[in-house]
Amino acid sequence: MCIGRLSIATLLLLIAMPASAEDASIARGEYLINAGGCVDCHTEDSDDAIPLTGGRAVESPFGTFYSPNITPDVETGIGAWSDDDFVSAFWEGEDPNGDHYYPAFPYTSYTGVSREDLLAMQAYLFSLDPIDKTTPEHELAWYISTRLAAGAWKMKNFDSERFVPDPDQPEQWNRGAYLVRHLGHCGECHTPRSSLGALQYDQELAGNVSGSDGEKIPNITPDRKDGIGKWSASDIEYFLQIGMLPDGDFVGSDMSAVIDHNTSKLTKEDRLAIAAYLKATPPLSSPD
Amino acid sequence: MRHTIISTTLTLVISASLSAPIAAEPTAEDAYEYRESIMTALKGPAGAISRQARGLAGDSDYVANHAKAIANLGTELHTIFVEGSNVEGSEAMPAIWDEPEKFAEALANAEEAMAALGQVADGGDMEAIGNAFMNVGEACKGCHDSFREDSEH
Numbered sequence: 001m002c003i004g005r006l007s008i009a010t011l012l013l014l015i016a017m018p019a020s021a022e023d024a025s026i027a028r029g030e031y032l033i034n035a036g037g038c039v040d041c042h043t044e045d046s047d048d049a050i051p052l053t054g055g056r057a058v059e060s061p062f063g064t065f066y067s068p069n070i071t072p073d074v075e076t077g078i079g080a081w082s083d084d085d086f087v088s089a090f091w092e093g094e095d096p097n098g099d100h101y102y103p104a105f106p107y108t109s110y111t112g113v114s115r116e117d118l119l120a121m122q123a124y125l126f127s128l129d130p131i132d133k134t135t136p137e138h139e140l141a142w143y144i145s146t147r148l149a150a151g152a153w154k155m156k157n158f159d160s161e162r163f164v165p166d167p168d169q170p171e172q173w174n175r176g177a178y179l180v181r182h183l184g185h186c187g188e189c190h191t192p193r194s195s196l197g198a199l200q201y202d203q204e205l206a207g208n209v210s211g212s213d214g215e216k217i218p219n220i221t222p223d224r225k226d227g228i229g230k231w232s233a234s235d236i237e238y239f240l241q242i243g244m245l246p247d248g249d250f251v252g253s254d255m256s257a258v259i260d261h262n263t264s265k266l267t268k269e270d271r272l273a274i275a276a277y278l279k280a281t282p283p284l285s286s287p288d
Numbered sequence: 289m290r291h292t293i294i295s296t297t298l299t300l301v302i303s304a305s306l307s308a309p310i311a312a313e314p315t316a317e318d319a320y321e322y323r324e325s326i327m328t329a330l331k332g333p334a335g336a337i338s339r340q341a342r343g344l345a346g347d348s349d350y351v352a353n354h355a356k357a358i359a360n361l362g363t364e365l366h367t368i369f370v371e372g373s374n375v376e377g378s379e380a381m382p383a384i385w386d387e388p389e390k391f392a393e394a395l396a397n398a399e400e401a402m403a404a405l406g407q408v409a410d411g412g413d414m415e416a417i418g419n420a421f422m423n424v425g426e427a428c429k430g431c432h433d434s435f436r437e438d439s440e441h
Binding site for chain 1: 331338426
C-alpha cells in the first residue's frame with residue numbers, strides 16, 4: 001500500500017516534471033527573445049500588427065528587406081523547422097534548405113549565442129499561436145538579388161563562432177559581452193560598415209553615420225567627446241530602462257523601440273552587465 | 289521750434305521702435321524658439337528627479353519642486369506646437385500637424401502623466417514619485433518616437 005502510494009506519487013512527479021521544465025524553458029526563451037531584439041524587426045511597424053509575424057520593412061543602402069514571419073505556422077512561418085534548422089539559422093546564417101541569409105538578419109552577431117539559449121528561444125516561439133501570414137519579397141539592388149551574393153558576402157565577412165567567456169574578466173563583463181556583442185547585437189547598428197556592408201570591428205561601437213533608415217547612429221564607446229564616456233554605469237542602465245539621456249532628454253528614433261521591446265524587459269543585473277561591458281570597451285572617435 | 293520738431297520726431301521714432309516688436313505677430317521662428325525653451329526647461333528637473341530616484345543626489349529633499357516644475361511646464365505643452373513652426377533646425381515632424389488626432393492623444397498622455405507627477409510630489413514618497421516619473425518618461429519617449437526627428441539618439 002505504502003509502495004503503491006509512493007509509485008503513484010513518483011508517477012505524478014514524472015508527469016509533472018517535463019511540463020514544468022518546458023514551461024521554464026519557454027519563460028526563459030521569452031526573456032531571450034526580448035534580449036535578442038527579435039520582436040522589433042519581426043513585427044510590422046503598425047499599431048495593430050501581431051508580434052513576430054514579420055513584414056517589417058528594413059531600409060538599407062542595398063534595398064529594402066522584409067522580415068519573415070517567425071510564428072510556428074508550418075506554411076508561412078517556422079513551424080516545420082527542426083532544432084538543428086533553428087540553430088543553423090543563427091550559427092551559420094542558413095535557412096533549412098541551406099540557402100544563405102542576407103546579413104539584414106544579424107547572424108554575424110547571433111553566431112555567438114549558445115545552443116541552449118537558442119533552443120529556449122525556439123521553445124518560446126513554438127508556444128505561440130501559428131499565424132498564417134506571407135511576407136513580401138525583399139526589394140534589392142540587382143547585384144545582390146540572388147542568395148549566391150549573400151553566400152559570397154559570407155565567405156568574405158562571416159565566421160561561425162560561439163562566444164567563449166574570457167576567464168580574465170569578471171562574470172559581469174562576460175555577461176555584458178554576450179548581450180552586447182551577440183544576443184543584443186548592438187554593433188549591428190552602432191558599428192560602422194564598409195561600402196559592402198561588412199562590420200568594421202576595428203571601430204566597434206563607434207557609431208554609424210549612415211545607419212538603416214538613414215539615421216545617424218551614435219558612438220557608444222567610452223570616448224568622452226564622441227561617445228558616452230561621461231555616462232556612469234547607472235546612467236546607461238537607466239537609459240536602457242526608460243530611455244532618458246543623462247541631460248534629462250528622452251530618446252526617440254529606432255532606439256526607442258529597442259528600449260520598449262528589448263532592454264526595458266531585461267533584469268537590472270543584465271542592464272548593469274551591458275553598462276559594465278560598454279564602459280570597459282576602448283574609447284574610439286566617431287568615423288567621419 | 290526746430291528743436292521741438294526733432295525731439296517730437298525722435299520720441300515718435302523711439303516709441304515706434306520700442307512698441308513695434310511687441311505688437312508684431314510671433315513668427316514661425318519665435319514659435320520654434322519658444323518650444324525649444326519649454327523643452328529645454330523640462331530636461332533640467334527630469335534629469336534631477338532621475339538622479340534623486342537613483343539615490344545619486346546626496347541628501348537633497350528638493351524632489352517635490354522638480355516634480356512640480358515638470359507638472360507646471362506640462363500645462364504649457366498644448367500651446368507650443370504652432371503649425372508651420374517646423375523651421376530649419378526644428379526636429380518637429382510634419383506628422384504633428386498631418387495626424388492631429390494621434391498627436392493630440394500623445395500630447396494628452398504627456399500632460400496627464402506630468403500632472404500626476406505633480407500630484408504625488410508633496411507626499412515626498414520617493415517610490416511614488418519615481419513611478420510617476422517613469423510614466424512621464426514613457427509618454428515623452430512615445431511622443432518623441434512618433435513625432436520628433438532624432439538625428440543623434
